[in-house]
Amino acid sequence: MDMPVSPTDYAGPLPVPDSESTPYWDGLRDHRLMLQRSAAGEYLFPPVTFSPGSLERPEWVEASGKGSVFSWIVVRHPVPRDIYADQVPYVVALVTLDEGCRIAANIVECALEDVKAGMALEIVYRPITDEITLPAFRPAGA
Amino acid sequence: MYRLRDRYAIAGIGNTDYTKASGRTVRSLATEACLKAIADAGLDVSDVDGIVSFNFNDSAPAIGVATEMGIENAGYAVDFAAGGNGANLITLAACAAIEAGLAKTVVCFRAMNGRSGFRLGGGRDMSAYGVTQYTAPLGWITYPQAMAMWARRHMIDYGTNEDHWAEIAMTFRDNATRNPRAMQQKPMTKDDYLASRFIVDPFRMLDICLESDGACAVVITSSEHARDLKHKPVYIMGGAYGGGPTQGDDLFDAIRWPSHSHNCFKYLADDLWSSAGITSKDVDVAQIYDCFTYSVLMALEGLGFCKEGEGGPFVMDGRIRKDGALPLNTAGGLLSEAYIHGFNHVLEAVEQLRGDAGERQIEGAEICLTTAGAMTCGSAMILRN
Numbered sequence A: 001m002d003m004p005v006s007p008t009d010y011a012g013p014l015p016v017p018d019s020e021s022t023p024y025w026d027g028l029r030d031h032r033l034m035l036q037r038s039a040a041g042e043y044l045f046p047p048v049t050f051s052p053g054s055l056e057r058p059e060w061v062e063a064s065g066k067g068s069v070f071s072w073i074v075v076r077h078p079v080p081r082d083i084y085a086d087q088v089p090y091v092v093a094l095v096t097l098d099e100g101c102r103i104a105a106n107i108v109e110c111a112l113e114d115v116k117a118g119m120a121l122e123i124v125y126r127p128i129t130d131e132i133t134l135p136a137f138r139p140a141g142a
Numbered sequence B: 001m002y003r004l005r006d007r008y009a010i011a012g013i014g015n016t017d018y019t020k021a022s023g024r025t026v027r028s029l030a031t032e033a034c035l036k037a038i039a040d041a042g043l044d045v046s047d048v049d050g051i052v053s054f055n056f057n058d059s060a061p062a063i064g065v066a067t068e069m070g071i072e073n074a075g076y077a078v079d080f081a082a083g084g085n086g087a088n089l090i091t092l093a094a095c096a097a098i099e100a101g102l103a104k105t106v107v108c109f110r111a112m113n114g115r116s117g118f119r120l121g122g123g124r125d126m127s128a129y130g131v132t133q134y135t136a137p138l139g140w141i142t143y144p145q146a147m148a149m150w151a152r153r154h155m156i157d158y159g160t161n162e163d164h165w166a167e168i169a170m171t172f173r174d175n176a177t178r179n180p181r182a183m184q185q186k187p188m189t190k191d192d193y194l195a196s197r198f199i200v201d202p203f204r205m206l207d208i209c210l211e212s213d214g215a216c217a218v219v220i221t222s223s224e225h226a227r228d229l230k231h232k233p234v235y236i237m238g239g240a241y242g243g244g245p246t247q248g249d250d251l252f253d254a255i256r257w258p259s260h261s262h263n264c265f266k267y268l269a270d271d272l273w274s275s276a277g278i279t280s281k282d283v284d285v286a287q288i289y290d291c292f293t294y295s296v297l298m299a300l301e302g303l304g305f306c307k308e309g310e311g312g313p314f315v316m317d318g319r320i321r322k323d324g325a326l327p328l329n330t331a332g333g334l335l336s337e338a339y340i341h342g343f344n345h346v347l348e349a350v351e352q353l354r355g356d357a358g359e360r361q362i363e364g365a366e367i368c369l370t371t372a373g374a375m376t377c378g379s380a381m382i383l384r385n
Helices: A022-029 B026-040 B062-069 B086-099 B130-134 B143-158 B162-176 B190-195 B264-276 B293-302 B343-354
Strands: A034-037 A059-062 A066-075 A090-097 A102-107 A120-127 A133-139 B008-015 B050-055 B076-081 B105-113 B198-201 B213-222 B234-243 B285-287 B367-372 B377-384
Touching: A022 A034, A022 A059, A022 A133, A066 A102, A066 B143, A090 B143, A102 A120, B008 B026, B008 B086, B008 B343, B026 B062, B026 B105, B026 B213, B050 B062, B050 B086, B062 B076, B076 B086, B086 B105, B086 B213, B086 B234, B086 B343, B086 B367, B086 B377, B105 B343, B143 B198, B143 B293, B162 B190, B162 B293, B213 B343, B234 B264, B234 B343, B264 B293, B264 B377, B285 B343, B343 B367, B343 B377
Parallel strands: A102 A133, B050 B076, B050 B105, B285 B367
Antiparallel strands: A034 A059, A066 A090, A066 A120, A066 B198, A090 A102, A120 A133, B008 B213, B008 B234, B105 B213, B234 B377, B367 B377
16 A cells, blocks of 8 residues: 655656745655744744734644544545556545644555544655655554 | 525426437536426516526526517526536525616526436546646546535544445435435345445545436526416525635645535535534435435535535434435435436425425425535535415
């Protein structure tokens, strides 16, 4: 079920970093999960220019990389087929980070039937190009 | 809140065949449905001065359809950028436009080659810009994949299970067996449901709506005008459009949504019922946006037919079947009739309230709810005869 890890394997959509997301992708490339935090202390994802309802700029801080399963799916039917036919079945989860916000990521190093709501997770880094590394999570302490 | 209770009405309806391969342009499908709706109302194209649609850049522009139809002066020709949430929004927008004097009689349509052309369920642009940069590279791309994430959370929160979803799928298929328009008319047993393959857990194939080529249209005009036309008017009692505090950049962007066990309908329910001056108990029949089995539960719970989390038990024991207390999706719904992005629900509502639904008719139906949308924003209407 593992997603491809080497640049030559990856045929999926490539993220296009923008002015909001570049620190996030730069962080992942350096194996650090960077999140934005508002002046009120709220962690934000996806990245934004302004903290919600204001013109204040949130600050970028390094996150713990720990969280838990909020919800998950098991993709069995590949769409598009030419990209995902040899990847299915794979797991995509919404992960509640310990900082409070959610993030979407693949779950790896875990049997499909072992994924459970609330399961503790830790981040792993999956480089797909020299510039882009995707976040994934595995069971904590695996 | 919508303040035009009973002042506007649906005077005509029209649709094309629903197929897997129309072999025609989307524009010509739209034109066929619109001209049929105008004729159904007993009107002529020259009586129509507005045209409204919604699309994801997969349909024909309203002005193009107006051109093909031969509308001489389309004063209010508008395309809303919207998904399923648009299917009741455009009818409410037509009423608002007439009230404002921007038009007198408006035709609303949705047209798509949703199977042979641009497939909403079949994947998206493979570039990953904007919010998509955080989702698509994970292989999280299609709408079934998006909605399955919501459905799982309802299972976690409330113990909802495949028995509930099977009942919804089987009920709507049973309704479709009485609908000559329906794309799927073969009866479905529980074994059929359980045997259908998982597409994206927790969804099986039979939890996921059809893909269709086709078009639907309705004609909206003042109630006073409608009373002089061919059919008994179907009045728009009330309506609402809305969602919660973090609707996101698009329908896929629900990472910040407060709880995946409820959707937009929780947030627009009060406006909807107040606008019509009724409660959920007054509804005789409902057409609920069923892009997936799960979306039916969120609409029923959000609109107050039952409490959040109780939608699964609520749909059991025949309650939503044709002879039940709250018949739903009497034409088969998006799961079994066709997927014209929810606009086919409006046509079925009109046929029920006219008493023209044939074998599908719910006896004594006077008030019908229609909903549109399944995630962070949606729309709904209360129609009456």
